[in-house]
Amino acid sequence: xxxxxxxRLTPYLFLAPxxxxxxxxxxxxxxxxxxxxxxxxxxxxxxxxAEFIGLRNYLNLLxxxxxxxxxxxxxxxxxxxxxxxxxxxxxxxxxxxxNIRGMxxxxxxxxxPMMIAPVVVGLMWRYMYHPTVGIFNRTLKSLGLxxxxxxxxxxxxxxxxxxxxxxxWTPFIFILSLAALQSLPQSAMEASRIDGATGxxxxxxxxxxxxxxxxxxxxxxxxxxxxxxxxxxxxxTNGGPGLSTEILSLRISRTASEFRELGEAAAMSxxxxxxxxxxxxxxxxxxxxxxxxxxxxRAAAEETAI
Amino acid sequence: MKFLQSMLGGTAIAVLMSGTAMAxxxxxxxxxxxxxxxxxxxxxxxxxxxxxxxxxxxxEETGIEVEVDQLQYLKMRERQTLELTKSEGDxxxxxxxxxxxxxxxxxxxxxxxxxxxxxxxxxDPSYDQTDLISxxxxxxxxxxxxxxxxxxxxxxxxxxxxxxxxxVLAYRKDIFEKHGIAVPENYDQLxxxxxxxxxxxxxxxxxxxxxxxxxxxxHAFLLHLAPLGGRVFDNQWEPIINNExxxxxxxxxxxxxxxxxxxxxxxxxxxxxxxxxxGQAAMFMDSIAFAAGFEDPSKSKVAGKVGYxxxxxxxxxxxxxxxxxxxxxxxxxxxxxxxxxxxxLTSKKGDKLVAMAGGNPSRFSTYADPEVQAKxxxxxxxxxxxxxxxxxxxxxxxxxxxxxxxxxxxMSQVLTxxxxxxxxLDGVATRAREIMDEAGYYAWQ
Numbered sequence: 001x002x003x004x005x006x007x008r009l010t011p012y013l014f015l016a017p018x019x020x021x022x023x024x025x026x027x028x029x030x031x032x033x034x035x036x037x038x039x040x041x042x043x044x045x046x047x048x049x050a051e052f053i054g055l056r057n058y059l060n061l062l063x064x065x066x067x068x069x070x071x072x073x074x075x076x077x078x079x080x081x082x083x084x085x086x087x088x089x090x091x092x093x094x095x096x097x098x099n100i101r102g103m104x105x106x107x108x109x110x111x112x113p114m115m116i117a118p119v120v121v122g123l124m125w126r127y128m129y130h131p132t133v134g135i136f137n138r139t140l141k142s143l144g145l146x147x148x149x150x151x152x153x154x155x156x157x158x159x160x161x162x163x164x165x166x167x168x169w170t171p172f173i174f175i176l177s178l179a180a181l182q183s184l185p186q187s188a189m190e191a192s193r194i195d196g197a198t199g200x201x202x203x204x205x206x207x208x209x210x211x212x213x214x215x216x217x218x219x220x221x222x223x224x225x226x227x228x229x230x231x232x233x234x235x236x237t238n239g240g241p242g243l244s245t246e247i248l249s250l251r252i253s254r255t256a257s258e259f260r261e262l263g264e265a266a267a268m269s270x271x272x273x274x275x276x277x278x279x280x281x282x283x284x285x286x287x288x289x290x291x292x293x294x295x296x297x298r299a300a301a302e303e304t305a306i
Numbered sequence: 307m308k309f310l311q312s313m314l315g316g317t318a319i320a321v322l323m324s325g326t327a328m329a330x331x332x333x334x335x336x337x338x339x340x341x342x343x344x345x346x347x348x349x350x351x352x353x354x355x356x357x358x359x360x361x362x363x364x365x366e367e368t369g370i371e372v373e374v375d376q377l378q379y380l381k382m383r384e385r386q387t388l389e390l391t392k393s394e395g396d397x398x399x400x401x402x403x404x405x406x407x408x409x410x411x412x413x414x415x416x417x418x419x420x421x422x423x424x425x426x427x428x429x430d431p432s433y434d435q436t437d438l439i440s441x442x443x444x445x446x447x448x449x450x451x452x453x454x455x456x457x458x459x460x461x462x463x464x465x466x467x468x469x470x471x472x473x474v475l476a477y478r479k480d481i482f483e484k485h486g487i488a489v490p491e492n493y494d495q496l497x498x499x500x501x502x503x504x505x506x507x508x509x510x511x512x513x514x515x516x517x518x519x520x521x522x523x524x525h526a527f528l529l530h531l532a533p534l535g536g537r538v539f540d541n542q543w544e545p546i547i548n549n550e551x552x553x554x555x556x557x558x559x560x561x562x563x564x565x566x567x568x569x570x571x572x573x574x575x576x577x578x579x580x581x582x583x584x585g586q587a588a589m590f591m592d593s594i595a596f597a598a599g600f601e602d603p604s605k606s607k608v609a610g611k612v613g614y615x616x617x618x619x620x621x622x623x624x625x626x627x628x629x630x631x632x633x634x635x636x637x638x639x640x641x642x643x644x645x646x647x648x649x650x651l652t653s654k655k656g657d658k659l660v661a662m663a664g665g666n667p668s669r670f671s672t673y674a675d676p677e678v679q680a681k682x683x684x685x686x687x688x689x690x691x692x693x694x695x696x697x698x699x700x701x702x703x704x705x706x707x708x709x710x711x712x713x714x715x716x717m718s719q720v721l722t723x724x725x726x727x728x729x730x731l732d733g734v735a736t737r738a739r740e741i742m743d744e745a746g747y748y749a750w751q
Contacts (some may be wrong), residue, residue, distance in 0.1 A: 042413075043384075044387055044391060044409055044412070046391055066712070130569070131569025132567075132568050132569060149569075149571070151569075151572045152570075152571035152572045152722060153571075153722055237519070238518065238519060239715070240718050241519050241572065241718045241719070241721070242715055242723055242725075243715050243719075244723075246715075257383070258520075258710075258711055259707045259708040260409065260704075261708070
């Protein structure tokens with residue numbers, strides 16, 4: 001009887017260390033953040049001294065025009081960069097999925113931007129966008145064109161941070177799509193070729209559908225990252241001019257350090273977290289639905305074949 | 307440059323000043339503390355770089371060693387907030403940015419200096435407090451008086467100004483002379499000159515000013531608000547930033563930025579100073595701390611061509627006050643030795659040493675010193691400017707961070723997106739009132 005009990009407990013015993021680490025490293029900070037979001041907490045106070053104010057931080061956020069603005073800026077930013085990066089990255093991967101000489105060198109070159117520290121990327125672009133000595137405006141001027149107010153006009157500044165982000169993160173999508181492409185079953189390709197599919201038909205009907213699971217995960221990773229991007233924008237514009245590039249993570253960091261409202265910053269982080277969770281669930285639900293659909297189609301096909 | 311500093315700021319630069327010499331003669335007030343090592347936190351800032359040069363002398367004289375942790379100035383507050391909330395802190399002395407004064411003192415984290423100045427074993431009778439620049443002391447050192455953050459009958463000192471600044475107008479003597487433009491003495495002349503220069507001198511902006519969204523734009527706006535007769539709040543804490551004076555200040559800033567060098571809308575202080583020192587602007591009105599950089603031929607194309615004048619007069623004279631003060635944290639471990647260091651640094655001797663090494667004096671006598679004036683010819687003007695330093699040009703209250711940021715982003719919208727200045731200021735006033743209301747400032751009405 002005793003041994004049976006011990007035997008039943010064994011798996012849990014082995015799981016325990018992982019469980020404890022999870023609890024300490026993941027659940028504790030999240031719990032802390034959720035708790036903090038109900039406090040009126042100034043960094044000069046210890047957490048125990050902070051006043052409990054219930055949902056007031058969240059209510060304040062709803063009424064805060066600057067927060068709504070930066071929420072909107074974040075959504076716009078994420079939607080644009082991820083769409084453009086997916087198109088460019090997958091396009092490049094399809095283009096370069098062939099045996100070119102020096103391919104490995106080319107691939108390394110392509111993923112270089114991703115390897116540079118974000119602060120450096122920000123600085124680099126900042127100097128390139130510089131109104132007088134930056135390479136872009138100098139080139140425009142030497143061509144006899146009007147210089148562009150890259151960082152000093154709201155719309156241009158927004159475009160500028162998007163360009164920098166696309167430059168840095170397209171390679172990520174490229175490299176993952178390329179890996180997916182190269183691991184596609186050759187038999188399917190061959191079959192389609194024998195059936196006389198053109199290049200475009202192959203891409204649309206064979207390659208893309210087969211890559212889809214990888215693409216969805218890639219998209220998700222990029223989307224999560226795009227919502228959290230901070231350093232590049234911090235260095236490039238620090239959210240300005242006005243609030244035109246003040247994405248949520250920047251707003252959170254300013255709320256915590258500049259406005260000294262840790263509770264409100266925690267509430268904002270939670271809103272961001274909830275948003276990301278909804279996105280993630282939606283994405284997984286979608287891929288699950290697709291999987292079930294293909295499984296059903298396959299089952300149907302097999303049935304008719306019989 | 308600024309970014310380099312902020313990157314470096316992440317990793318604390320600790321420099322150990324080692325001293326071998328023994329303390330002075332028998333019974334010297336420093337003797338009981340010889341061999342102590344003080345840990346201090348200061349910003350990466352020209353003044354504190356100059357302080358690093360004079361510290362070995364302190365160690366030699368007193369036998370007290372000093373370990374310095376230098377951080378980028380906007381990063382200091384985060385670190386200090388963490389340190390000050392610990393039960394036993396690592397810092398024996400901190401240099402704080404003036405707007406941290408309210409937070410630290412309100413949270414009861416700084417030592418009141420009275421008991422040190424009353425202790426005959428610690429206080430040097432020849433210290434001469436009256437010689438300290440009063441505008442700085444009022445702005446940076448004292449709290450508990452009028453409005454809480456200003457001096458007054460019931461106020462007392464928590465810090466001593468060290469590395470403090472005021473604003474002066476730097477201008478290009480050669481350009482002004484070439485076009486027969488008089489050095490502006492009031493705001494009308496200043497704005498006229500700012501917009502005349504780009505017309506007569508091709509490729510040159512009128513005045514380089516801070517304007518970047520956030521703290522910088524707010525700073526630039528407030529710089530004009532005080533001389534033009536405005537304030538952020540009246541004595542009952544009602545926002546009056548949107549009155550006529552506020553509108554005049556916003557319009558002045560817009561005129562200056564519009565007539566400024568290319569890309570002005572995103573300038574921080576470092577970029578604005580760079581534009582001036584590279585000859586892209588004919589005027590620069592900001593902290594006196596930049597002067598040394600303009601006169602350094604290895605960094606500046608305009609060395610020797612720059613004149614300095616008082617901050618022009620609007621309805622009144624009022625130049626900014628800012629910079630840093632030094633204080634002893636409540637949780638410091640070597641408070642007495644830290645006080646001795648503070649006292650030594652801000653003494654007549656220490657102040658002159660740091661001034662000669664390129665720092666900003668904290669004493670009137672240092673500005674009047676012939677040796678200092680000979681080495682830095684602009685000292686006389688700066689000493690004059692300090693008489694008009696306005697300790698109340700911006701409120702130093704715990705809610706200021708949020709209001710400051712709001713002023714800054716809204717001003718940036720005025721400068722870049724064509725938002726109407728009156729509408730902008732009305733918005734700021736409404737939001738500021740909400741913030742103040744929530745913080746309990748209207749409980750007595």
